[in-house]
Amino acid sequence: PEPVISARDVRVWYGTTRGAIRAVDGVSFDLMPGETLGLVGESGCGKSTLGRGLMGLLPTGAKRDGEVVFKGRDVFSMSAKEAYALRGHELGMIFQEPLTRLNPLMRISEHFEETIRQHEPRLPRAEVQQRAFEVLRVMGIPPTRYRSYPHEFSGGMRQRLMIALALVLRPAFVVADEPTTALDVLVEAQIVGILNDLRRTFDTSLLLITHNVGIVAEACDRVAVMYAGRIVEQGAVADVLGNPQHPYTRELLRSTISLSTTGLEFIPGSPPDLVDPPAGCRFHPRCPDAMQVCAVKDPVDVERPGGGRVECWLRGPEDLVPEGGTRPLKQEELTVAD
Numbered sequence: 001p002e003p004v005i006s007a008r009d010v011r012v013w014y015g016t017t018r019g020a021i022r023a024v025d026g027v028s029f030d031l032m033p034g035e036t037l038g039l040v041g042e043s044g045c046g047k048s049t050l051g052r053g054l055m056g057l058l059p060t061g062a063k064r065d066g067e068v069v070f071k072g073r074d075v076f077s078m079s080a081k082e083a084y085a086l087r088g089h090e091l092g093m094i095f096q097e098p099l100t101r102l103n104p105l106m107r108i109s110e111h112f113e114e115t116i117r118q119h120e121p122r123l124p125r126a127e128v129q130q131r132a133f134e135v136l137r138v139m140g141i142p143p144t145r146y147r148s149y150p151h152e153f154s155g156g157m158r159q160r161l162m163i164a165l166a167l168v169l170r171p172a173f174v175v176a177d178e179p180t181t182a183l184d185v186l187v188e189a190q191i192v193g194i195l196n197d198l199r200r201t202f203d204t205s206l207l208l209i210t211h212n213v214g215i216v217a218e219a220c221d222r223v224a225v226m227y228a229g230r231i232v233e234q235g236a237v238a239d240v241l242g243n244p245q246h247p248y249t250r251e252l253l254r255s256t257i258s259l260s261t262t263g264l265e266f267i268p269g270s271p272p273d274l275v276d277p278p279a280g281c282r283f284h285p286r287c288p289d290a291m292q293v294c295a296v297k298d299p300v301d302v303e304r305p306g307g308g309r310v311e312c313w314l315r316g317p318e319d320l321v322p323e324g325g326t327r328p329l330k331q332e333e334l335t336v337a338d
C-alpha cells in the first residue's frame with residue numbers, strides 16, 4: 001500500500017531578531033494507512049512545529065521548505081483555500097489546549113453540525129446526528145448528552161469531545177499533539193485505548209506527539225525520536241524502545257524510567273539554542289559517547305538493525321570517519337565546540 005503521508009526533508013523556521021529559529025531542520029518519514037507513529041523528544045525540539053507544519057497550520061511569519069505529500073498531493077504547494085478544504089475533512093488536528101476550541105455558548109450538537117456542515121453543507125440534520133452518535137459512542141460519551149453545553153462535562157469528557165469532533169469527518173490522517181497533557185494517567189490510558197479503537201474502526205493514521213514513552217509503547221506501531229529539529233532515530237516501537245541505537249534515545253528512556261521510580265533524573269544539560277545549534281551532531285555536547293568526528297561533521301543517516309533509521313556516527317560505516325575521529329571528545333573540547 002501507498003503511504004498516507006510522506007514527509008521529505010521538511011524544514012520550518014521562525015524569524016526572530018536574533019536570527020532564524022530552525023525548529024524543524026530536515027525531517028523525513030512515511031506513515032501508512034491505519035498506522036500510529038509516536039513522536040517523542042524533550043520540550044522545544046520541534047514536535048508541535050512539525051505537527052502543525054504537516055497540517056499547513058503554521059503561524060504567519062513561519063517559513064517552510066521540503067515536501068509533504070498527502071495522498072499524492074503536495075500540501076506545501078497548495079493554495080490556502082485548498083489546504084483549508086483538506087483540513088478537518090481529510091486532515092484532523094487535536095490540539096494541546098482543548099478548552100479554547102469548544103464554544104461555551106454552543107451545545108455539543110451545534111458543534112457537530114457546524115463541523116460537518118462546513119464540509120457537507122446539505123447533509124440532513126438526522127444524518128449529522130447519526131454520524132455524531134457513532135463517534136460519541138466510540139468515545140464513551142452517552143448520546144443522551146448530545147444537547148448539553150461544554151461546561152456540563154468533566155475535563156476528561158471535554159477532551160474526548162474534542163477528539164470526537166476531530167474524527168467525525170473521518171480524516172485519513174490525524175495529528176494529536178499531547179492530547180492528554182493536563183490529565184491524570186488513568187484518563188490518559190483510556191484515551192489511548194479509544195484512539196486505538198478509532199484507528200482500527202476508521203483506518204485513520206495518527207501522529208501522536210507526547211512526552212510519555214509509556215503511551216508510545218502502548219499505543220504506537222512506530223516511533224520517531226526528535227532532537228533539536230531532527231528525527232535522530234525512527235523504527236518499530238519494540239525495536240527502538242527495546243534496542244535503542246541512538247545515545248539520545250537511550251538517555252531519554254533512562255530518564256523516563258528513573259522519572260517514574262525516583263522522580264528525579266533528567267538528561268544532563270539542555271537542548272541547544274535552535275538559532276545557533278552546535279556543529280556536527282547537535283547532541284554532541286550532551287552525549288556520553290561523543291567522539292572527535294561528532295563535533296565537526298553531521299552524523300551519517302543509516303538503516304538501523306531491525307529496520308528504520310538512525311543518525312549517529314557510532315552506527316555509521318567506519319570508512320567515513322576521518323583519521324582520529326573516533327577518539328572520545330574531552331570535556332574542554334565540548335565547551336569549545338558548543
Ligand code: ATP
Nearest residue numbers: 014021023042043044045046047048049050059274
Ligand atoms: P513542547 O514539548 O514543549 O511542546 P515542542 O517539541 O513541541 O515542545 P515547538 O513548540 O515545536 O517544540 O518549538 C520548537 C522551537 O520553536 C522552540 O525553540 C520554540 O521556542 C520555537 N517556536 C515555536 N513556536 C514559535 C513561534 N510561533 N515563533 C517563534 N518561535 C517559535
Ligand code: SF4
Nearest residue numbers: 281284287294312313
Ligand atoms: Fe553521540 Fe556522536 Fe552519535 Fe551524536 S553522532 S549521538 S555525539 S555518538
Ligand code: MG
Nearest residue numbers: 047048049177
Ligand atoms: Mg509542543
